Amino acid sequence: xxxxxxxxxxxxxxxxxxxxxxxxxxxxxxxxxxxxxxxxxxxxxxxxxxxxxxxxxxxxxxxxxxxxxxxxxxxxxxxxxxxxxxxxxxxxxxxxxxxxxxxxxxxxxxxxxxxxxxxxxxxxxxxxxxxxxxxxxxxxxxxxxxxxxxxxxxxxxxxxxxxxxxx
Amino acid sequence: xxxxxxxxxxxxxxxxxxxxxxxxxxxxxxxxxxxxxxxxxxxxxxxxxxxxxxxxxxxxxxxxxxxxxxxxxxxxxxxxxxxxxxxxxxxxxxxxxxxxxxxxxxxxxxxxxxxxxxxxxxxxxxxxxxxxxxxxxxxxxxxxxxxxxxxxxxxxxxxxxxxxxxx
DNA sequence: TATTGTTATACTCTATAACTATA
DNA sequence: TATAGTTATAGAGTATAACAATA
Numbered sequence: 349x350x351x352x353x354x355x356x357x358x359x360x361x362x363x364x365x366x367x368x369x370x371x372x373x374x375x376x377x378x379x380x381x382x383x384x385x386x387x388x389x390x391x392x393x394x395x396x397x398x399x400x401x402x403x404x405x406x407x408x409x410x411x412x413x414x415x416x417x418x419x420x421x422x423x424x425x426x427x428x429x430x431x432x433x434x435x436x437x438x439x440x441x442x443x444x445x446x447x448x449x450x451x452x453x454x455x456x457x458x459x460x461x462x463x464x465x466x467x468x469x470x471x472x473x474x475x476x477x478x479x480x481x482x483x484x485x486x487x488x489x490x491x492x493x494x495x496x497x498x499x500x501x502x503x504x505x506x507x508x509x510x511x512x513x514x515x
Numbered sequence: 516x517x518x519x520x521x522x523x524x525x526x527x528x529x530x531x532x533x534x535x536x537x538x539x540x541x542x543x544x545x546x547x548x549x550x551x552x553x554x555x556x557x558x559x560x561x562x563x564x565x566x567x568x569x570x571x572x573x574x575x576x577x578x579x580x581x582x583x584x585x586x587x588x589x590x591x592x593x594x595x596x597x598x599x600x601x602x603x604x605x606x607x608x609x610x611x612x613x614x615x616x617x618x619x620x621x622x623x624x625x626x627x628x629x630x631x632x633x634x635x636x637x638x639x640x641x642x643x644x645x646x647x648x649x650x651x652x653x654x655x656x657x658x659x660x661x662x663x664x665x666x667x668x669x670x671x672x673x674x675x676x677x678x679x680x681x682x
Numbered sequence: 683t684a685t686t687g688t689t690a691t692a693c694t695c696t697a698t699a700a701c702t703a704t705a
Numbered sequence: 706t707a708t709a710g711t712t713a714t715a716g717a718g719t720a721t722a723a724c725a726a727t728a
Contacts, residue, residue, distance in 0.1 A: 375585025382563050384670040385556040391674040392549045418542025459686045459727045490672045502666055503551040505657045507558040626704045626709045
């Protein structure tokens with residue numbers, strides 16, 4: 349049961365943010381896109397993290413494997429930039445993947461590494477992707493097909509605000 | 516009515532997920548709601564953090580001030596729970612706000628504190644809210660009014676997946 | 683000179699356990 | 706016995722600076 353705030357029943361169509369205020373327990377926060385985004389992202393990631401625990405992967409590791417699988421031989425620097433991860437922080441990330449023999453670094457010239465999946469990495473990614481797809485179906489269960497497409501479209505427009513890392 | 520299951524309940528979702536694949540530089544990641552959510556949230560928060568820097572507030576501090584202002588006297592524990600912040604992590608957060616004389620803790624019984632805004636806190640929040648509103652207008656500039664309402668609605672449904680912190 | 687990968691470091695956010703004092 | 710607040714601590718994630726080797 350969602351909170352019967354029946355006190356003030358005025359239509360209150362003011363165009364400002366304040367209009368949607370005083371509704372829930374969070375006050376104006378309820379009307380803020382950034383706040384709603386953060387809560388949704390946290391909730392979904394929590395589900396995703398639990399989902400991936402079965403294959404001992406965290407979201408960032410999953411995204412790296414997915415990217416390498418889609419772009420075999422991609423340079424370390426390109427991969428890091430594409431995912432919005434600092435190259436310095438990327439080093440221990442792929443170091444762990446390589447330690448587990450899921451990926452391989454192959455020098456392409458004296459200073460660059462191409463990144464590749466190992467058979468073991470491909471096998472694990474296949475399992476992880478199956479888990480992800482069930483997770484994805486679960487969290488989007490309340491959304492229609494068109495609604496989902498619109499959501500992704502809107503999110504990508506939002507991500508394009510100035511200050512977003514380029515990729 | 517929510518779910519548009521046209522055919523059967525078979526894992527068709529996975530197939531449609533793959534369909535939107537191979538499009539961009541990120542491979543399948545482009546079709547994943549969680550990934551799109553994370554990128555959008557990061558981009559918007561980056562803009563928000565820069566926006567609030569002018570009043571030396573971080574997003575969490577802004578949300579605490581907003582909550583206290585909407586619910587004067589709210590208990591520390593209730594506030595932390597409402598914002599999805601661990602009570603242990605809430606202590607240094609409000610300690611800093613109190614050190615800056617923006618909020619005040621008033622004991623209501625021997626073990627509970629009611630939280631209140633100081634005049635200084637209200638004045639700063641007013642400035643912060645003006646900054647926020649400009650930020651909000653900026654990041655939602657590409658969205659129509661109805662689109663914005665739909666987005667918030669969808670995000671709140673997504674945040675309701677099992678595993679989300681209660682509030 | 684600019685770029686790739688690397689190390690070291692620091693700061694924020696988050697999570698847990700354990701303690702105290704009160705109810 | 707349970708709750709509110711606190712302390713301490715550890716783990717992620719992220720950011721910057723500096724460096725070596727190479728282009």
